Amino acid sequence: xxxxxxxxxxxxxxxxxxxxxxxxxxxxxxxxxxxxxxxxxxxxxxxxxxxxxxxxxxxxxxxxxxxxxxxxxxxxxxxxxxxxxxxxxxxxxxxxxxxxxxxxxxxxxxxxxxxxxxxxxxxxxxxxxxxxxxxxxxxxxxxxxxxxxxxxxxxxxxxxxxxxxxxxxxxxxxxxxxxxxxxxxxxxxxxxxxxxxxxxxxxxxxxxxxxxxxxxxxxxxxxxxxxxxxxxxxxxxxxxxxxxxxxxxx
Amino acid sequence: xxxxxxxxxxxxxxxxxxxxxxxxxxxxxxxxxxxxxxxxxxxxxxxxxxxxxxxxxxxxxxxxxxxxxxxxxxxxxxxxxxxxxxxxxxxxxxxxxxxxxxxxxxxxxxxxxxxxxxxxxxxxxxxxxxxxxxxxxxxxxxxxxxxxxxxxxxxxxxxxxxxxxxxxxxxxxxxxxxxxxxxxxxxxxxxxxxxxxxxxxxxxxxxxxxxxxxxxxxxxxxxxxxxxxxxxxxxxxxxxxxxxxxxxxxxxxxxxxxxxxxxxxxxxxxxxxxxxxxxxxxxxxxxxxxxxxxxxxxxxxxxxxxxxxxxxxxxxxxxxxxxxxxxxxxxxxxxxxxxxxxxxxxxxxxxxxxxxxxxxxxxxxxxxxxxxxxxxxxxxxxxxxxxxxxxxxxxx
Amino acid sequence: xxxxxxxxxxxxxxxxxxxxxxxxxxxxxxxxxxxxxxxxxxxxxxxxxxxxxxxxxxxxxxxxxxxxxxxxxxxxxxxxxxxxxxxxxxxxxxxxxxxxxxxxxxxxxxxxxxxxxxxxxxxxxxxxxxxxxxxxxxxxxxxxxxxxxxxxxxxxxxxxxxxxxxxxxxxxxxx
Numbered sequence: 001x002x003x004x005x006x007x008x009x010x011x012x013x014x015x016x017x018x019x020x021x022x023x024x025x026x027x028x029x030x031x032x033x034x035x036x037x038x039x040x041x042x043x044x045x046x047x048x049x050x051x052x053x054x055x056x057x058x059x060x061x062x063x064x065x066x067x068x069x070x071x072x073x074x075x076x077x078x079x080x081x082x083x084x085x086x087x088x089x090x091x092x093x094x095x096x097x098x099x100x101x102x103x104x105x106x107x108x109x110x111x112x113x114x115x116x117x118x119x120x121x122x123x124x125x126x127x128x129x130x131x132x133x134x135x136x137x138x139x140x141x142x143x144x145x146x147x148x149x150x151x152x153x154x155x156x157x158x159x160x161x162x163x164x165x166x167x168x169x170x171x172x173x174x175x176x177x178x179x180x181x182x183x184x185x186x187x188x189x190x191x192x193x194x195x196x197x198x199x200x201x202x203x204x205x206x207x208x209x210x211x212x213x214x215x216x217x218x219x220x221x222x223x224x225x226x227x228x229x230x231x232x233x234x235x236x237x238x239x240x241x242x243x244x245x246x247x248x249x250x
Numbered sequence: 251x252x253x254x255x256x257x258x259x260x261x262x263x264x265x266x267x268x269x270x271x272x273x274x275x276x277x278x279x280x281x282x283x284x285x286x287x288x289x290x291x292x293x294x295x296x297x298x299x300x301x302x303x304x305x306x307x308x309x310x311x312x313x314x315x316x317x318x319x320x321x322x323x324x325x326x327x328x329x330x331x332x333x334x335x336x337x338x339x340x341x342x343x344x345x346x347x348x349x350x351x352x353x354x355x356x357x358x359x360x361x362x363x364x365x366x367x368x369x370x371x372x373x374x375x376x377x378x379x380x381x382x383x384x385x386x387x388x389x390x391x392x393x394x395x396x397x398x399x400x401x402x403x404x405x406x407x408x409x410x411x412x413x414x415x416x417x418x419x420x421x422x423x424x425x426x427x428x429x430x431x432x433x434x435x436x437x438x439x440x441x442x443x444x445x446x447x448x449x450x451x452x453x454x455x456x457x458x459x460x461x462x463x464x465x466x467x468x469x470x471x472x473x474x475x476x477x478x479x480x481x482x483x484x485x486x487x488x489x490x491x492x493x494x495x496x497x498x499x500x501x502x503x504x505x506x507x508x509x510x511x512x513x514x515x516x517x518x519x520x521x522x523x524x525x526x527x528x529x530x531x532x533x534x535x536x537x538x539x540x541x542x543x544x545x546x547x548x549x550x551x552x553x554x555x556x557x558x559x560x561x562x563x564x565x566x567x568x569x570x571x572x573x574x575x576x577x578x579x580x581x582x583x584x585x586x587x588x589x590x591x592x593x594x595x596x597x598x599x600x601x602x603x604x605x606x607x608x609x610x611x612x613x614x615x616x617x618x619x620x621x622x623x624x625x626x627x628x629x630x631x632x633x634x635x636x637x638x639x640x641x642x643x644x645x646x
Numbered sequence: 647x648x649x650x651x652x653x654x655x656x657x658x659x660x661x662x663x664x665x666x667x668x669x670x671x672x673x674x675x676x677x678x679x680x681x682x683x684x685x686x687x688x689x690x691x692x693x694x695x696x697x698x699x700x701x702x703x704x705x706x707x708x709x710x711x712x713x714x715x716x717x718x719x720x721x722x723x724x725x726x727x728x729x730x731x732x733x734x735x736x737x738x739x740x741x742x743x744x745x746x747x748x749x750x751x752x753x754x755x756x757x758x759x760x761x762x763x764x765x766x767x768x769x770x771x772x773x774x775x776x777x778x779x780x781x782x783x784x785x786x787x788x789x790x791x792x793x794x795x796x797x798x799x800x801x802x803x804x805x806x807x808x809x810x811x812x813x814x815x816x817x818x819x820x821x
Contacts, residue, residue, distance in 0.1 A: 056767065057766065060729045064729065067699055067732075068700055069696075075266055076266060079265045084765065093262040094262060097265075098265065099265045104761075106761070110764050110765070116764040117765050134346075134347045134348070134437070135344055135347055136343060136350035136352070137339055137341075137342055137344065138338075138343075138684040141684065141685030144682065149689070149690070151689040152689075153689065154338060154342070154685075154686055154689070155331070155335075156330050156332045156338055156339070157331015157332045159271045159272060160347070162271055163271065163272065163440065163590075164437055166439035167594070168593065168594045169264075169266065171266040178331055186693045191694075196699070199726055200726060200729050202726075203724065204724065234439070340671060341671050342675055342676075342679055365656070394652075395655045396655070399648050401648070404649040407649060407650060
């Protein structure tokens with residue numbers, strides 16, 4: 001009697017686990033009958049395009065990101081840097097507190113710059129991200145669409161991923177004590193919306209695209225126009241591409 | 251020319267890059283595992299390579315290694331954002347991550363050390379169990395696993411197994427400490443850390459710190475126990491210490507010289523780092539009084555040994571050993587804190603890192619963590635004979 | 647056998663310890679871990695269900711149809727409403743107004759985009775604030791820009807001819 005019950009419970013347990021796993025797998029490929037959600041993550045591969053020549057440093061993007069994702073003070077998920085190239089070997093780079101959250105003011109030292117521009121930055125969602133490689137517990141991962149995420153319930157807050165990121169886009173959340181960073185607004189893009197920063201940009205300097213969509217304008221640009229990435233020497237294969245990026249930008 | 255922007259930043263640092271993430275606790279961790287590996291090697295010199303001059307410190311350094319090993323996880327747990335999830339590292343380890351190796355390397359080495367200690371001290375455990383009563387007897391009988399054989403043959407097996415364990419323990423201890431070097435050395439994002447030499451530098455300086463600590467403790471405990479300091483033992487320890495020190499120093503210098511010579515992007519930020527921000531801890535502590543001076547002093551002990559009195563040899567050895575413990579700590583500081591003093595923008599510096607005394611990851615917790623192994627050591631040596639003279643006396 | 651009893655006991659102890667550990671840890675592995683990679687697959691769904699804050703200009707149209715049309719034909723059509731007016735959810739709950747809508751009419755707010763900066767592209771309309779005010783003989787004030795420019799249609803008008811956005815929108819609809 002007892003053994004049969006045990007086997008039953010055991011089998012039931014295994015089945016629950018298997019069905020539970022299958023359930024998750026099913027939901028992820030767009031088959032959640034309850035919500036009518038038809039988003040299939042295997043049909044998308046996202047990329048981000050930033051046009052430096054269009055950015056005016058209004059930092060609406062930084063502001064929008066903070067509101068959309070509840071970013072804590074003194075940390076940023078996206079930010080905008082400013083470069084003044086004075087002559088051939090002197091470049092001044094600055095960024096106001098909080099990634100430029102409150103906008104830019106004129107810089108006296110930058111007067112007389114021959115080249116000056118703004119560079120928006122965020123997590124590059126690298127294909128070969130070092131952050132994912134070094135996470136000891138499997139809390140850093142990338143989804144099938146190529147978005148690099150952090151599992152806040154798994155993260156132990158060791159900070160190795162923050163050290164490993166060459167772009168300085170990660171931080172340890174001061175309240176939750178887990179790693180945090182730009183998610184390309186995963187909760188928005190999986191509903192067909194654009195990330196908050198893309199929506200907020202008044203200049204169309206920030207563009208978000210789907211490489212698996214044959215009609216996507218970002219995809220077309222990436223295929224036909226010369227683009228650059230940050231720190232190409234490190235071969236992290238970033239998925240944030242830049243148009244008109246100057247050599248002074250790291 | 252560069253404007254200062256809040257947060258004591260000089261130049262331009264990425265907005266998320268203004269805080270030192272890995273502080274005093276993380277400096278402490280490789281320091282402790284270094285002591286663990288170094289003192290184990292001293293013990294292995296006796297148990298594996300049968301170097302009789304190290305008999306006085308053979309057991310002593312094994313227990314020292316164990317004591318520090320017991321507390322090696324404390325600085326890490328103190329630092330983690332979620333220490334209650336620390337076991338995630340063994341439940342779902344990412345095998346591509348050097349840090350995930352911690353669970354495996356630590357537990358393997360822990361097992362080897364505990365087993366080796368058990369075999370080495372088994373006769374003494376049995377003797378204590380048979381001589382005591384009540385709770386003490388119960389505890390030691392449990393430790394002995396309820397077996398009491400001390401026949402020639404059993405002891406013969408014990409010796410063989412001890413040797414095997416010590417042989418296994420050497421690479422295990424080296425990996426336990428070496429993986430930390432790899433953890434830093436394999437990060438391409440940080441030019442100060444990224445070098446294949448890092449695990450080797452960490453390892454050799456670990457040997458230095460372990461041997462140095464053995465010397466210092468030996469010098470302190472022998473008079474306390476009213477036992478004689480063995481001249482040959484100290485001379486032997488100095489020889490090995492000198493050798494490892496020269497290797498460490500050569501590698502550390504080689505790293506800097508190569509960076510300076512290649513004049514790659516890394517040098518843009520490392521040169522100001524060394525010259526402006528790490529001047530005292532690098533040139534004075536790590537190189538000057540931490541390496542060059544002990545190389546000379548130990549060279550005297552090794553080269554002019556016959557002309558020295560016992561006292562002179564021991565004094566110079568102790569001074570050198572103390573300097574070297576400081577040097578190894580400074581080296582860890584320079585690597586770990588130094589690597590975070592500049593931003594990944596390679597254009598900015600944080601001016602200084604000063605851990606507070608009462609902070610969660612500050613000086614007081616660090617001191618507490620460093621003192622605990624010595625307390626454990628004092629407790630163990632009260633019950634088990636760590637010093638060869640003692641053991642022989644009690645067996646008579 | 648007596649001589650090796652202790653070795654066997656130790657070996658068994660260690661062996662079972664390792665087995666218990668290796669089996670025991672399996673109970674702590676989360677159910678959805680490893681399905682698609684070395685991560686907890688359930689987290690993907692969790693991340694998809696975070697609340698969406700910015701609803702986009704389309705969400706403003708039902709209540710502010712006039713301003714919406716007015717804005718859509720202006721030079722500011724590329725700035726979404728919620729950039730200057732804060733996200734939808736801050737003043738609407740359950741399809742009803744729950745609080746006053748945020749409006750920033752300050753000079754600093756306009757200057758955030760339009761202050762002349764070396765790093766801004768030359769083709770972008772920007773002014774040196776003090777020079778611009780001096781040129782049009784206007785005193786600096788808190789909402790000085792609105793004297794000549796309406797935020798929803800910033801083409802400059804004569805002072806006094808700029809109307810509040812809602813009024814201007816209605817007038818445009820039915821002159």
